[in-house]
Amino acid sequence: MNAPLKYVLVFLLSLAISCGKDEPRLIVPNQLTTEIKVPEDYATIQEAINAAKEGEVILLSPGTYSITEPLKINKKVTLASNYINTENDSDVDQVVITSNQNLEPLILFEDGSEESVCTGITFKNARKQVIIECDYMTITHCKFFDSGSDALSFEGAGGYVAYNYFENCGDEAIDADNSLDWIVEYNEIINPKDDGLEIRLHNDNKAERVHIIRYNYISGAGEDGIQLIDYDGNSGREFQIHHNTIINSAMVGLGCTINGNTVEDYNGSYMEEKAFVYNNVFNNNNHGITGANNMLVFNNIISKSENTGIKKLDNNSKADFNCFFNNTVDFSNAILGDSNIFEDPLFNPDFSLDLNSLCIEAGTITYVNNDLSQTVADVDIFGNKPDMGAIEYDGASINNIAPTVSAGSNQVITSSQTTLLGEVTDDGLPSSGSLTFLWSFVDGPLGETVGFDNMNNKETSATFNKQGSYDLKLVASDGEKSRSDVLNVYYVKDFNDVIINLDTDTYIEAENYRYLVGSARVINNNGASEGKIVNAEPGQGTWAYSEYRLVTFASGTYYVWINASGIDSNSNGIKVAFNDLNTEIPIDGTITNSFDGSSWVKIAFNNIPEGVYPLRIYATEEGVSWDRIFITTDSNLEPGQ
16 A cells, blocks of 8 residues: 655655754655555554564554553564544544553664654553664654653664653653764653653763754653753763743753762753753743753743752853843852843743743844854744744734643552642633543552542542552643643551651661552561561562651751662662652662672761651662661761771
8 A cells, every 4th residue: 555645745844844954864754655554454563563574654543552562673664543644633542552550661663673653653651651772763743641650762772753742751751861863842741750851961982962852842840841961071962952841840941960860959060061052931940940061041031930040050151142030049150141131021821922022032043152152043033033932923823722730749648538639720721611620540559449529629539448559640621622640649558657766876677667658568688687678679660668757856967878789780779868858879789688888878968957857768770679777967987887
């Protein structure tokens, strides 16, 4: 069957719009000549993949495809719904690939699948959904919902990711490790539990890389909208970050961290890589930008930052031609030019600019600072000069934006009932619409459900019967568009309210917890101090922690030592929280039975006041275990001394 010419032309147009000087290449599929259908020609997707010839289209008929093993692709193919023929969004909704929360991933594009295309498919559940290991491929017009961890991962890979929708990812929406060239554009990312995009600046071979993040909408990140994680040296990467709208991040709109640290500390980075950050909106984040050493920041609007608009932008960096408005602090430790303005940008609900905004044509076409230079493309300028912000003023009508939804903070409860406090804001469009709400049970212990007092009220109560982890979803609709957020409630029945007094140096056995959450469990271990350890069970995800309640009798710095280990070189991370202060640390030991003097790790928590506070130990990798805890105020004292 001949492939539709429309499909080929769509990608040719994408190529013409997206490619420019020094940008990563885009793959345009050859004019494909044959299609094979699932389930008409082959009963399963994997059977069709195995049978497909290089360059063929695998067309999935409407239906839900529940799989038990990852789909593996090692050749150039196109995997698509009928969206490639119709360009109708409803066709994307009708083809769903899903599995249980522990499968990783739903689809793996292996070496050999270069120039493959995935388009018009909905992915739901599973731990990870799509992993790319080939040099370059294209993913467009797909939808990603409710992953347990990352929705889409570049693993030593590159590609073109555009016009996709991500909602309620358990970790990052898009994760890039040791990645090649890629473009991420025109995506909508809603309520990722960690970062919208997380990019590790691995520098294995220091080859030049270009990463372009543009025209995206990122809202409600549990940590950073975009996070750049630095490592020693210059990885040869360059970042073009422009025309994005990044709002409602719990931590930073664009955050930079050091030494491979994935936990935002608001201190910025010393990364040597060049980053060009221009014509973005950063609104209602805790911090707008935590910067680095070689970063140009211009033509942006940075507003309503709960803490600081721009922090740590020094050395060869500079911020100019930006609009700062209603931030608690506009800037700190930042080098600023003379052309920034401090005015209300007069946003419309969709973050376009009102006719009377002073940001219209207030930007600059080119900005130069020492060896850093960046020019705004002609296609992104509608007047004589560019505007500040992500959306150029053109006098067009205001677009309806879907409601912003928060289901609330995750809860650990020790009674069978809790109050759900959902929060929803909307732009009032369409004028004929009205807001509706719906709570639903997504996942929980086998055979269990949840009772809602009023599932159509954003504020209601929920009742649970069996101990365990429950995922609850709040959906809000304005009659035209909808969005959702997922809340995790862990109901604990074997609660033991242990309080440990910290008036002297103190040892705590890990198994003497206040409660365990998620996949954390107590298991026997001959190498442990009392023969037992707390373990994040392999294959059950990283939602695992133990909590202890501590009483401090004097304010000051507390040094928390944890005897911890992992099962292999990949199981080497824990996160420790004391009085809501978070620190993530690596574990040097990699054999569970080796709980000896070399497997202790240390964390310092400064400025802890007197009081009663929770201490939580989280797994950041499956298989991590911890045996004993030692807490002291003496910086020189080690366990066993």
